[in-house]
Amino acid sequence: MGRPLLNRRLDGLGTTIFAEMSALAATTGAINLGQGFPDTDGPEEIREAVVAALRDGHNQYPPGPGIPDLRHAIAEHRQRFYGHLDGRAYDPDTEVLVTTGATEAIAAALLALVEPGDEVVALEPYYDSYAACIAMAGGVRVGVPLRPPTFDLDIDALRAAITPRTRLLMLNTPHNPTGKVLTREELTAVAQLAVEHDLLVITDEVYEHLVFDGEHIPLATLPGMRERTVTISSAGKTFSFTGWKIGWVCATPELVAAVRTTKQFLTYVSGGPFQPAVARALRLPDSYYEGFAADMRAKRDVLVSGLEAAGLTVYRPQGTYFVTTDITPLGFDDGLDFCRKLPELCGVVAVPEKVFFDDTPESQKIGRPLVRFAFCKREVVLREAAERLATLH
Numbered sequence: 001m002g003r004p005l006l007n008r009r010l011d012g013l014g015t016t017i018f019a020e021m022s023a024l025a026a027t028t029g030a031i032n033l034g035q036g037f038p039d040t041d042g043p044e045e046i047r048e049a050v051v052a053a054l055r056d057g058h059n060q061y062p063p064g065p066g067i068p069d070l071r072h073a074i075a076e077h078r079q080r081f082y083g084h085l086d087g088r089a090y091d092p093d094t095e096v097l098v099t100t101g102a103t104e105a106i107a108a109a110l111l112a113l114v115e116p117g118d119e120v121v122a123l124e125p126y127y128d129s130y131a132a133c134i135a136m137a138g139g140v141r142v143g144v145p146l147r148p149p150t151f152d153l154d155i156d157a158l159r160a161a162i163t164p165r166t167r168l169l170m171l172n173t174p175h176n177p178t179g180k181v182l183t184r185e186e187l188t189a190v191a192q193l194a195v196e197h198d199l200l201v202i203t204d205e206v207y208e209h210l211v212f213d214g215e216h217i218p219l220a221t222l223p224g225m226r227e228r229t230v231t232i233s234s235a236g237k238t239f240s241f242t243g244w245k246i247g248w249v250c251a252t253p254e255l256v257a258a259v260r261t262t263k264q265f266l267t268y269v270s271g272g273p274f275q276p277a278v279a280r281a282l283r284l285p286d287s288y289y290e291g292f293a294a295d296m297r298a299k300r301d302v303l304v305s306g307l308e309a310a311g312l313t314v315y316r317p318q319g320t321y322f323v324t325t326d327i328t329p330l331g332f333d334d335g336l337d338f339c340r341k342l343p344e345l346c347g348v349v350a351v352p353e354k355v356f357f358d359d360t361p362e363s364q365k366i367g368r369p370l371v372r373f374a375f376c377k378r379e380v381v382l383r384e385a386a387e388r389l390a391t392l393h
């Protein structure tokens, strides 16, 4: 009976760091800046739209690709924000697929497009579900590290990571956890490599509306990319309803059909009453999106100042919910060790980034002193956390 219970492809993927750190927050009563969810809900009128949808009987299976109104709203949203970049609309009937959050979109896309043994090149540190889903698909993960202080993309490293076995690039911009927003130059270089090596690309753009410095440019708008790119977004991050789990994919009809094939056997459909509400949310005026980014920028600034005052090295993020720090100035050298002690030391929970890096000496060296803090919290909470952290030195 020597065979382990857990499928060997999932070796090393026991429990996520978020479970461990959130449990620590619960038992110690510490302020949880570990997991990335807002502590206030999104727009009231959108919440009310869910209540209305429940009462109006949107309570059975929605159509497989998502309700038409939501698919239309997704296509309109892309035109409104990115139409000026490439002028090409997505067809709501064939080029849009609603998913159970971005998480299912990532899983369905990787399971659909990766064959056992295919290499998938991804930016390190990784969002944790990438490693798990690449493994479930039988793919081989190849990391390209983003390094502090700038986390700029090293194009030579990306080029060197591509081999004849590479099938797909997995991109994430704005990037969790570093807060890096890929520039047009970086994206152009990625696009050239993808075209040259005939690679598919999955691009996770869930933080598309949370850019504080610079501009979010969808990779699919670059020359040669529309036909090879699966773009993933999420209502959870854009409208502060992370528990609703409504995400979507935009891609060519062929790519959407491929992703739909796996998606239909993962969940089939989900979120009936949330879908009409998200359609309405996507049509909110520009002022909503501007206000949301401005609000989150202010929160970033509060936490960045607090962390600097506490003596950490702070890498100011250009986007997302997160700020990456280096704990070395506080006399620590291992982020995991630091995060396990932090609740007791000062009543704050954070997440060690080394768990988002490969288990190689080179990657671990970069990741070891890095710790991520979330700032998608009320300002009073961020200020209280900053005061507590200030007691560390």
Ligand SMILES: *Cc1c(COP(=O)(O)O)cnc(C)c1O
Pocket (backbone or CB within 6 Å): 036, 100, 101, 102, 103, 104, 127, 172, 176, 204, 206, 233, 234, 235, 236, 237, 242, 245, 246, 247
């Ligand atoms: C939160 C997050 C997701 C998951 O989004 P859901 O819509 O909640 O499934 C995917 N990618 C990144 C980078 C994220 O931060």
